[in-house]
Amino acid sequence: MSQWSQVQQLEIKFLEQVDQFYDDNFPMEIRHLLAQWIESQDWEAAANNEALAMILLQNLIIQVDEQLDRVSQEKNLLLIHNLKRVRKLLQGKYHGNPMHIAVIISNCLREERRILAAASMPVQGPLEKSLQNSVVSERQRNVEHKVSAIKNSAQMTDQDVKYLEDLQEEFDFRYKTIQSLEQNDKNSALIKQEMLALQAMLNTLDYKRKEMLSKIGRVIHEIDMLMSNMLTEELLDWKRRQQIACIGGPLHGGLDQLQNCFTLLAESLFQVRRQLEKLDELLTRLTYDGDPIPVQRPQLLEKVNFLLYNLFRNSFVVERQPCMPTHPQRPMVLKTLIQFTVKLRLLIKLPELNYQIRVKATIDKNVSTVSNRRFVLCGTHVKAMNMDESANGSLSVEFRHLQPKEMKTSAGSKGNEGPHMVTEELHSISFETQVCLYGLTINLETSSLPVVMISNVSQLPNAWASIIWYNLSTNDPQNLSFFNNPPAATLSQLLEVLSWQFSSYVGRGLNSEQLNMLAEKLTGQQVSYNDYQLSWAKFCKEHLPGKSFTFWVWLEAILDLIKKHILPLWIDGYVMGFVSKEKERILLKDKTPGTFLLRFSESNLGGITFTWVDQLENGDVTFHSVEPYNKGRLSALPFADILRDYKVIMADNVPENPLKYLYPDIPKDKAFGKHYSCQPNEVSKPSDGGGKGYVPSVFIPVSKILNDSTEPHSPSDLLPMSPSVYAVLREHLSPTAIETAVS
Numbered sequence: 001m002s003q004w005s006q007v008q009q010l011e012i013k014f015l016e017q018v019d020q021f022y023d024d025n026f027p028m029e030i031r032h033l034l035a036q037w038i039e040s041q042d043w044e045a046a047a048n049n050e051a052l053a054m055i056l057l058q059n060l061i062i063q064v065d066e067q068l069d070r071v072s073q074e075k076n077l078l079l080i081h082n083l084k085r086v087r088k089l090l091q092g093k094y095h096g097n098p099m100h101i102a103v104i105i106s107n108c109l110r111e112e113r114r115i116l117a118a119a120s121m122p123v124q125g126p127l128e129k130s131l132q133n134s135v136v137s138e139r140q141r142n143v144e145h146k147v148s149a150i151k152n153s154a155q156m157t158d159q160d161v162k163y164l165e166d167l168q169e170e171f172d173f174r175y176k177t178i179q180s181l182e183q184n185d186k187n188s189a190l191i192k193q194e195m196l197a198l199q200a201m202l203n204t205l206d207y208k209r210k211e212m213l214s215k216i217g218r219v220i221h222e223i224d225m226l227m228s229n230m231l232t233e234e235l236l237d238w239k240r241r242q243q244i245a246c247i248g249g250p251l252h253g254g255l256d257q258l259q260n261c262f263t264l265l266a267e268s269l270f271q272v273r274r275q276l277e278k279l280d281e282l283l284t285r286l287t288y289d290g291d292p293i294p295v296q297r298p299q300l301l302e303k304v305n306f307l308l309y310n311l312f313r314n315s316f317v318v319e320r321q322p323c324m325p326t327h328p329q330r331p332m333v334l335k336t337l338i339q340f341t342v343k344l345r346l347l348i349k350l351p352e353l354n355y356q357i358r359v360k361a362t363i364d365k366n367v368s369t370v371s372n373r374r375f376v377l378c379g380t381h382v383k384a385m386n387m388d389e390s391a392n393g394s395l396s397v398e399f400r401h402l403q404p405k406e407m408k409t410s411a412g413s414k415g416n417e418g419p420h421m422v423t424e425e426l427h428s429i430s431f432e433t434q435v436c437l438y439g440l441t442i443n444l445e446t447s448s449l450p451v452v453m454i455s456n457v458s459q460l461p462n463a464w465a466s467i468i469w470y471n472l473s474t475n476d477p478q479n480l481s482f483f484n485n486p487p488a489a490t491l492s493q494l495l496e497v498l499s500w501q502f503s504s505y506v507g508r509g510l511n512s513e514q515l516n517m518l519a520e521k522l523t524g525q526q527v528s529y530n531d532y533q534l535s536w537a538k539f540c541k542e543h544l545p546g547k548s549f550t551f552w553v554w555l556e557a558i559l560d561l562i563k564k565h566i567l568p569l570w571i572d573g574y575v576m577g578f579v580s581k582e583k584e585r586i587l588l589k590d591k592t593p594g595t596f597l598l599r600f601s602e603s604n605l606g607g608i609t610f611t612w613v614d615q616l617e618n619g620d621v622t623f624h625s626v627e628p629y630n631k632g633r634l635s636a637l638p639f640a641d642i643l644r645d646y647k648v649i650m651a652d653n654v655p656e657n658p659l660k661y662l663y664p665d666i667p668k669d670k671a672f673g674k675h676y677s678c679q680p681n682e683v684s685k686p687s688d689g690g691g692k693g694y695v696p697s698v699f700i701p702v703s704k705i706l707n708d709s710t711e712p713h714s715p716s717d718l719l720p721m722s723p724s725v726y727a728v729l730r731e732h733l734s735p736t737a738i739e740t741a742v743s
Contacts, residue, residue, distance in 0.1 A: 239477065318342065357435055360431065364428060462553075
């Protein structure tokens with residue numbers, strides 16, 4: 001079943017979540033019509049590879065054209081209209097930046113997988129629940145409402161300034177008219193009456209100036225309160241959501257909404273600044289005793305400039321954290337001399353700033369906060385922000401060709417520390433720029449989340465564990481000394497993040513039973529998820545009891561095994577995987593003989609085995625488990641084919657396949673048939689087949705089990721035995737002779 005088919009079967013509350021991230025950037029009609037094709041493409045790789053992204057974009061347009069031809073024949077007018085609109089969108093919006101559509105589709109597929117995983121959970125995880133708090137949603141709506149109200153107030157004040165200017169011009173004209181009269185004329189009753197009218201106008205001007213300054217003061221105060229409270233909280237929440245998304249959690253939407261709020265506030269502040277400048281201009285033309293402008297205007301202007309400085313400083317954010325294109329699902333782990341990408345955005349989107357802001361990237365700017373290892377950035381580390389590269393027109397810059405290089409120490413050699421020390425070392429990529437606008441000069445700085453620098457890809461698993469632990473445990477964006485004393489993590493949150501590793505990396509998260517097994521493996525006992533605190537050492541540094549590896553190394557090896565060798569089986573949900581030997585026997589003991597399940601080895605790194613239940617002649621139940629298959633053996637023979645062709649040789653018996661039903665009662669071929677590499681060949685004699693005189697051969701996994709043993713022996717290595725050879729053996733040799741030959 002395709003991923004999209006699974007999505008369509010979700011409950012309405014999950015379908016509403018899916019609906020939120022499909023918009024005009026990637027319409028749901030295309031996701032629906034091209035479901036199979038979209039899921040078969042590597043969008044993650046294309047998100048960091050422009051050439052591949054362009055190829056996929058062109059192929060996507062071809063697929064849309066084919067659908068357009070089909071619906072044209074069916075005369076489906078509505079669908080024809082929508083597909084033409086989508087085609088125009090794809091060609092116009094993404095032709096200059098094909099990687100953007102790859103990022104969008106990759107994120108959509110990943111978010112679907114996360115929602116599918118969440119739907120299989122009995123309850124929503126604590127981290128995800130906190131991110132979808134109704135109070136947060138209400139605050140978002142309040143921020144947007146208040147920003148809109150402030151913008152309206154600033155525009156209304158513009159009208160007040162215009163009225164004040166007109167009133168002052170009228171006063172100025174009438175006053176100068178009187179001043180131009182002869183002295184005798186000024187003593188007339190009419191002129192005295194005019195002077196009284198001018199005094200009344202001056203009083204009105206004074207009142208309007210005070211009212212104007214009061215209104216400007218209220219707008220400034222409202223902006224100040226909004227920035228200090230709700231907007232700051234919104235920005236911090238977005239940064240926290242970004243942290244969680246980086247380690248596999250829900251996508252962190254909301255940046256476009258924040259950009260809209262920041263931009264409207266900046267426009268309002270500049271509007272107020274112009275109003276204060278207009279008041280200064282009016283002041284030069286007319287002033288009087290008790291004039292409020294010279295007293296209040298400097299203070300208000302100082303406050304406006306202060307708010308603009310803060311608004312700009314907070315608006316400079318890392319939109320996409322540093323990530324190597326070769327490992328898109330392992331952000332913030334960087335390898336020396338390997339390119340990485342990082343994207344920044346200025347949330348204040350003003351046309352005047354397009355191509356006017358040059359951003360400089362550096363690493364470990366505050367060297368006193370990091371280790372003795374020193375790095376420099378090679379490649380293009382200064383670029384201009386612009387609105388042309390992003391499909392949504394945001395003011396941003398993306399560095400695509402940065403490479404970290406380790407500097408030699410003063411002793412003349414590179415820093416050399418233990419593997420855990422290296423992967424627990426945190427570094428920071430910093431960015432700085434300067435904004436010059438309307439007489440203001442503002443220096444801006446921001447930094448990425450802490451990154452881990454590795455020099456060998458073998459350090460990647462432990463480095464990723466450090467990234468997970470940091471972003472799970474703290475919302476501090478720059479605690480580079482975090483691992484000097486890493487805090488414990490709540491087990492319930494850690495298990496939720498571990499499930500995300502599976503949903504984001506291999507397409508299917510973990511259910512409650514699988515998480516229970518991991519919890520017991522981490523703690524050695526059955527514990528309460530909510531209360532138990534797990535240490536960093538237990539997770540990543542201490543070996544599992546009786547093993548030569550840590551919990552995280554064991555889990556990472558399983559992720560790698562799934563990704564490279566059994567991905568379709570895992571996505572279909574046919575790999576139980578995380579189940580102990582004890583639980584395995586409880587599940588199988590009452591099942592039909594030949595029922596089996598698949599589980600990951602607890603003693604072999606990156607190994608998978610299967611166990612089946614059998615019944616002895618006396619009625620007793622027995623269990624058989626094969627030696628785990630690792631990536632070496634699975635590279636030679638697909639796992640689905642192993643399950644199809646697996647044979648067991650019992651004493652005084654011919655080889656037969658003992659695997660009949662996948663737990664609980666699914667016929668084996670029904671579960672795995674579509675994943676077989678080919679249908680098994682008809683058994684033929686040597687003379688009947690084979691090109692150029694050779695007999696066609698296949699690998700057949702064979703195990704030998706003795707009747708007098710209740711414990712299974714390890715299987716032999718995969719034996720190259722063709723069906724035709726097996727047929728000849730059966731014609732000329734007894735079962736005992738075959739057993740002897742195999743053993």
